[in-house]
Amino acid sequence: MVAQNIGFAIIATIMVIAAIRVVTTSNVVHAALWLVVVLAGVAAQYILLAAEFVAVTQVLVYIGAVMVLFLFGTMLTRSRIGVNSGLNNRYSNLGIPVAMVLFAAMSLALADSFGTEKLPSDGSLVTTQQISDQIFGPYLLPFWALSFVLLAAVIGAIVLARKD
Amino acid sequence: MHSLLAVVIPYWGQSLLRVLGGLVAVLLPAGTIVYVFLFKMMSFMQSRLGPMEAGPYGSMQLFAEVGKWLQKEDIQPDNADKRIFRMAPIIVLMSTFLLVAVVPFGPDAWFTNFETGVFYALAVSSISVLGILMAGWSSANKYSLLGGLRAAGQLIAYELPMVLAVMGVVIQAGTMNLQQIVLAQNAGSIFGTDIVGNPYVLTQFVGFVVFMIAVQAELTQAPFDMPIAESELVSGYMTEYSGFRFLIFFIGEFATAGVFAMIASTLFLGGWGVPFSWFGWTSMDSVANWMNVAGPLIVFTKMMVLVFLIMWIRFSYPRFREDQLQRFAWKVLIPISLANIMVTAVLKVAF
Numbered sequence: 243m244v245a246q247n248i249g250f251a252i253i254a255t256i257m258v259i260a261a262i263r264v265v266t267t268s269n270v271v272h273a274a275l276w277l278v279v280v281l282a283g284v285a286a287q288y289i290l291l292a293a294e295f296v297a298v299t300q301v302l303v304y305i306g307a308v309m310v311l312f313l314f315g316t317m318l319t320r321s322r323i324g325v326n327s328g329l330n331n332r333y334s335n336l337g338i339p340v341a342m343v344l345f346a347a348m349s350l351a352l353a354d355s356f357g358t359e360k361l362p363s364d365g366s367l368v369t370t371q372q373i374s375d376q377i378f379g380p381y382l383l384p385f386w387a388l389s390f391v392l393l394a395a396v397i398g399a400i401v402l403a404r405k406d
Numbered sequence: 407m408h409s410l411l412a413v414v415i416p417y418w419g420q421s422l423l424r425v426l427g428g429l430v431a432v433l434l435p436a437g438t439i440v441y442v443f444l445f446k447m448m449s450f451m452q453s454r455l456g457p458m459e460a461g462p463y464g465s466m467q468l469f470a471e472v473g474k475w476l477q478k479e480d481i482q483p484d485n486a487d488k489r490i491f492r493m494a495p496i497i498v499l500m501s502t503f504l505l506v507a508v509v510p511f512g513p514d515a516w517f518t519n520f521e522t523g524v525f526y527a528l529a530v531s532s533i534s535v536l537g538i539l540m541a542g543w544s545s546a547n548k549y550s551l552l553g554g555l556r557a558a559g560q561l562i563a564y565e566l567p568m569v570l571a572v573m574g575v576v577i578q579a580g581t582m583n584l585q586q587i588v589l590a591q592n593a594g595s596i597f598g599t600d601i602v603g604n605p606y607v608l609t610q611f612v613g614f615v616v617f618m619i620a621v622q623a624e625l626t627q628a629p630f631d632m633p634i635a636e637s638e639l640v641s642g643y644m645t646e647y648s649g650f651r652f653l654i655f656f657i658g659e660f661a662t663a664g665v666f667a668m669i670a671s672t673l674f675l676g677g678w679g680v681p682f683s684w685f686g687w688t689s690m691d692s693v694a695n696w697m698n699v700a701g702p703l704i705v706f707t708k709m710m711v712l713v714f715l716i717m718w719i720r721f722s723y724p725r726f727r728e729d730q731l732q733r734f735a736w737k738v739l740i741p742i743s744l745a746n747i748m749v750t751a752v753l754k755v756a757f
Contacts, residue, residue: 271543275490278536294522298529306532307562313539314558317551370522370582 246290253290257283274312281305295370424517431506431517431702435664435709436657441468442710443717444660451721475656478649485546486646494544495647495654497537502661504530509668510585512678512701513693523584524576527669528569531624534662535561538633541655542643553642556728557633561624563735568620570743574613574750575606575673584672589690592679603681607674612746614674616739621666622716623735625659629723632731663713671708678705 260279267273281304288297377385415423445467449456457464482488508523510516520526535558542554576582579590594604607614623630634642644655671677678701679693687693726734 271487271490275540294520295525298522298526302525302529302532305536306529306565310532310535310539310558310562313536313543314555314562317539317543318555 249290250287253283253286257287270316271313274309274316277312278305278309281309293368295368295373427511427515428503428506428517431509431511431668432503432661432665433657435668435706435713436661437468438710439660439664439713439717441465443713447714447717448721472653475653476650480649480651481646483546483646487544487546490540490544491646492651494537494541495651495658497540498534498658499654499661501530501532501534501537502658502665504533505662505665506668508584509665509672509705510588510678510701511705512698513690513695515678515698515701516585519585520583522582524572524582524587524669524673527584528565528572531662531666532561532565534658538643541647545643545646547646549639550643550645553633553635553639553645556639557626557643560626560630560633560731560735563732564620564623564630564739567616567735567739567743568624570740570747571613571616571620572673573743573747574610577747577750577754578606578609584669584677585690588672588677588679591676593682593688595683600681600683603676603679603683605674605676610674610746610750612742613750614670616743616746617670617674618712618715619739621670622719623731625663625666625716627663627716627720629719629726630731631725632728635725663716664709667709667712667716668705670712671705675708675712677708678702680704 257280260276260283263276264273264280267276281300285297285300285305288294288300445456445464457467460466460470482491505527507517508520508527510519538557538561539554542550542552542557545551575587579587581587581590591605592603594600596602596604596608626633633639634644639645644652647655678697680697680700682688682693685694
């Protein structure tokens with residue numbers, strides 16, 4: 243388990259630095275690219291947890307689709323090279339306490355629900371089949387609910403984009 | 407899985423072999439494709455000879471070209487975002503190298519035996535979009551930016567039919583592991599005869615066609631070369647690149663063609679295998695060791711056939727207009743591949 247811990251530490255450090263750069267950099271495209279580093283780090287952490295399927299989904303959805311869409315949008319509209327995009331506004335001071343509260347709430351929730359429980363160190367692999375059995379078995383209703391949320395978002399996008 | 411050709415290799419040796427193998431598996435097909443198809447076949451189709459001076463039939467031309475690119479000045483535009491400008495081609499090439507990691511070349515000759523192989527391939531192939539967008543934006547050139555945006559729009563649109571086309575194969579094989587998909591095709595039988603195994607190009611022909619069209623678009627080869635249209639965008643996102651950075655883009659383009667063809671041959675043509683019934687093999691363990699040598703050659707042959715198809719279409723058809731291109735993806739390919747998934751799923755349950 244030691245090798246995994248060292249790997250976790252290295253990736254986590256990179257992720258924290260990249261996350262700080264996301265909010266401190268003054269160029270919106272640079273911020274998006276630093277965010278890519280953070281999300282790739284998350285995928286690497288999933289690999290360390292032997293969660294292949296989740297890691298690959300992370301890359302496909304967040305790096306391959308969401309971030310590309312982000313970059314596409316910002317490049318199309320409001321990003322010129324070397325220009326300070328004026329990302330920092332007067333609400334940035336308010337953001338810090340909000341982030342702290344969120345961090346505390348999440349740590350509390352994690353500590354509360356898992357406590358001293360640890361992952362099995364034999365690294366037993368969760369197969370994709372097990373995940374799909376869970377999604378299409380006991381978790382079918384939440385899965386459907388999520389699908390409806392996405393469908394609503396898609397319809398909303400069409401309504402907004404239609405001219406007539 | 408510790409022996410290759412029945413010789414025990416330590417773990418570090420295996421890792422070293424895999425890295426070297428990865429380099430060979432990316433660069434050798436890329437060079438062969440450029441010479442055989444881009445230099446010779448294109449010339450033949452246009453009634454000219456192509457390169458003839460460097461080496462017999464111009465076969466050393468590629469080395470001359472690489473030498474030329476390497477010694478050119480590395481120009482970066484004044485207004486460019488230099489760091490991102492330098493990073494972009496490397497990210498495009500990285501996506502190719504990550505892609506080859508899951509292609510199986512024999513019963514023991516694989517780089518990684520990933521449980522979610524196909525899914526991983528589709529995911530890492532989408533990383534190249536990021537590099538293209540970075541290249542287009544950081545060049546500080548409106549043609550580059552337009553090319554980058556067109557590329558992103560096209561690659562997003564054609565990634566969907568590609569994923570959906572692969573889904574049919576995954577349903578039929580019951581696994582996403584490429585090694586298992588090869589096994590399922592070669593050990594299978596079609597209508598009770600196992601003389602050719604069960605290559606999915608027969609049962610998933612619709613999926614195969616959709617996949618190859620999507621590959622053509624993902625590679626931005628004509629007729630889907632709107633993003634790099636040389637007559638209006640001056641090569642799009644590559645306009646400002648010169649010297650070895652352009653070389654990296656160039657290698658990336660043809661290496662990705664080769665790797666995508668390898669993945670297509672694994673998914674639809676039976677990959678490294680021959681029909682197992684020919685030699686009386688029944689499972690992965692009973693496959694003879696010499697397949698580790700024959701396997702890569704078989705994959706290479708199938709790859710050349712598929713790249714021939716890609717290049718044939720590239721040299722034959724004129725460019726799609728942007729709106730035609732998008733309409734084709736969203737209104738033709740995606741409905742077809744969705745219908746293909748439904749039919750496959752119903753037949754899978756029925757039989």
